[in-house]
Amino acid sequence: MCSGKTCQVILLALGYIIYLLAGAAVFQMLEHEAENTTKTETQRHKLAFLTNYTCLTQDALEQLVKVITEAVKQGIYPLGNESISKHSNWDFSSSIFFAGTVVTTIGYGTLAPRTAGGQIFCVFYALFGIPLNVIVLGYVGKSLSLWCGKLGKCLYKRGIQKRRAKILTILFFLVTGILVFLGLPPIVFTRMEGWNYREGVYYAFITLSTIGFGDYVGPTPTEITHPIVLWSLFGLYLDWPGLPFCLTY
Known part of the structure; x- marks a missing residue:
């Protein structure tokens, strides 16, 4: 027989593994067919392109796709000569956007340093910036705890x-946080980015939870830098730290 603490650890590990396996099964069920459909459509478009442009060989097309894929990985979207020449992923406002995703650990993955100097600096910048961000989150959380107590x-x-007052206070901050940071911003995103409301809610949650898949970021960082950086920073500093501290005030 194992001790009580050992049994708890084993049960926790088993629960964690089961949770991962169950999640993997659900994601596979929901996404696998859609992936196969996209693959089929992509192949069909490639074959149709070769049929319409007989002067283009299979190897030439594959090389073009490779160049475009590499450009997209580096945050360059070659949809026109004008957009490529005018837009920069590393103007000052876009760099602020990137710095914010580093210290908040959102890490969308759509923008990353490519030079040796940029990568080395990013390591040290994150090394000091992430703890600084945690300290700020803790400070703001404690301030919110004081506000919870006063309310x-x-x-x-x-x-x-007293018990009902505490419950009402927690509900107030919870509902306010959800409304301000998850409910209303998607309405703005639908107009700015052309997403539907569901996609806006999904993007808001993935950003504020710092998961940051990078599948929804916006057409160009420059267009979304100021509103999204401000919203994400305020959301991280005011929403997520607030509830745990409110629960313990």
């Missing part, structure tokens, strides 16, 4: 039971 005391003084 709870205010409700208590108005004749509401």
